[in-house]
Amino acid sequence: MGLSTQHLVDLLRAAGEPTRLRILGLLAREELAVMEITQILDQSQPRVSRHLKLLTEAGLIERFPDGAWMFYRLADRGPRRRLLEEALRLVPADDPVFARDADRLQAVRAERSDEATAYFERNAARWDELRSLHVSEGDVEAAILDAAGPGPFRRMIDLGTGSGRMLALLCNRAEEGLGLDLSQQMLNIARRRATEAGLERCQLRHGDIFATQLPTASADLVVVHQVLHYLSDPAAAVAEAARLVEPGGRLLIADFAPHRLEFLREAHQHRRLGFADAEIERWFDGAGLQPLSTAALPPADDQGLTVKIWTATREASPQGALQ
Ligand SMILES: C[S@@+](CC[C@H](N)C(=O)[O-])C[C@H]1O[C@@H](n2cnc3c(N)ncnc32)[C@H](O)[C@@H]1O
The missing domain is CATH 3.40.50.150 (Vaccinia Virus protein VP39)
Structure with a gap:
């Protein structure tokens, strides 16, 4: 199913801001907790939360609680998802801001996985x-x-x-x-x-x-x-x-x-x-x-x-x- 013109305009408006596009770029890679997004973007939590709220209201992303943490991911399938994927494909591969975000996401991931691996190595015997x-x-x-x-x-x-x-x-x-x-x-x-x-x-x-x-x-x-x-x-x-x-x-x-x-x-x-x-x-x-x-x-x-x-x-x- 397609989108109404007004809906399309609203979606483009929601995505059409540099920080919000960066957030969408991150969530296209994996679901993330608010504090991880804040850490990667290096922006204050209230600011990031405002952007997340706007993207959620536009239906471009979904929030889901996990215990006391709040996670975000891209909205599932359908025309909104296709629009996003197309927009993100057009971001130049060498864009320095997106490249830095990807590096920081990688660092957050590596930290997480090192901690988990160390935990299992440490606790294997018990x-x-x-x-x-x-x-x-x-x-x-x-x-x-x-x-x-x-x-x-x-x-x-x-x-x-x-x-x-x-x-x-x-x-x-x-x-x-x-x-x-x-x-x-x-x-x-x-x-x-x-x-x-x-x-x-x-x-x-x-x-x-x-x-x-x-x-x-x-x-x-x-x-x-x-x-x-x-x-x-x-x-x-x-x-x-x-x-x-x-x-x-x-x-x-x-x-x-x-x-x-x-x-x-x-x-x-x-x-x-x-x-x-x-x-x-x-x-x-x-x-x-x-x-x-x-x-x-x-x-x-x-x-x-x-x-x-x-x-x-x-x-x-x-x-x-x-x-
Ligand atoms: C909680 S243990 C469960 C082990 C086993 N399935 C059981 O129920 O006894 C989780 C296991 O997942 C492994 N693991 C964590 N991340 C993994 C990954 N990316 N690929 C493969 N194994 C992984 C850990 O090393 C650990 O041995």
């Missing part, structure tokens, strides 16, 4: 103990087995495998398994576990969930268990995970429902405080997957978090064809 702080492990494992289905699977891929728990849980339903992780320390532990448990059909590899380098449609079960909330761009991770799912295959994501335990950001490097069903479903849809089931596991105690398990499939029809 990961199993840390992991079970907020949830009943047995219940989650039973629900994951249920959501994955009996198989047998030809090939399962576990992204952000950590100490390899999902491989250990599901590998006997698959002919072969592959666990990928960014942390060498985590991989060392996963390798030891795999050997001890005799998981001969499982391989462990160093790799990044954002760019796995694995072939498209190469697995019939892809698992992303308790990884998304650490990531700078969970939508991109879901898209990459979905790319690996072959027609008829299944993607299983386990993570937290939205919560308010702010201390987890500092103490355990969580970036996002859980995910709403609608957000995950939108990412599934964007990746050409069809939702299959959603399970919710309430916390074991009143300090705890609700674990969600979302599954989706790539239908073996043209609708679910890989884009």
Whole structure:
């Protein structure tokens, strides 16, 4: 559907200001928290917030709360998004202000990912103990087995495998398994576990969930268990995970429902405080997957978090064809 002339004028007016165009340029790269945008633009928070408000009112961007933080992202699809993408394509590649913003975004990202990597390297040995702080492990494992289905699977891929728990849980339903992780320390532990448990059909590899380098449609079960909330761009991770799912295959994501335990950001490097069903479903849809089931596991105690398990499939029809 097109836009009315007045609507188009309003959108151009909202985007037609240097700082606002820079904000749009940043959000075209990834969703960001207000304080990150402020840090990158090096402008006062009230000023940045005014620009964000205008862009939100024009429908060019969306805001969404995550605990006490407020995040922003580009509005989803449709003519507004196309207009923005076209406008941003016309920004010269060597524009010094946009180039500096991109460098600063990269620095913010690197800082985040260094902190998270250091956290996992530091805590690899006690990961199993840390992991079970907020949830009943047995219940989650039973629900994951249920959501994955009996198989047998030809090939399962576990992204952000950590100490390899999902491989250990599901590998006997698959002919072969592959666990990928960014942390060498985590991989060392996963390798030891795999050997001890005799998981001969499982391989462990160093790799990044954002760019796995694995072939498209190469697995019939892809698992992303308790990884998304650490990531700078969970939508991109879901898209990459979905790319690996072959027609008829299944993607299983386990993570937290939205919560308010702010201390987890500092103490355990969580970036996002859980995910709403609608957000995950939108990412599934964007990746050409069809939702299959959603399970919710309430916390074991009143300090705890609700674990969600979302599954989706790539239908073996043209609708679910890989884009
Ligand atoms: C909370 S642990 C979960 C591990 C495992 N899935 C489990 O449930 O026990 C998150 C894991 O994601 C890994 N990770 C974080 N960012 C990653 C990335 N960009 N690519 C691959 N792995 C990543 C971390 O190194 C860590 O091992």
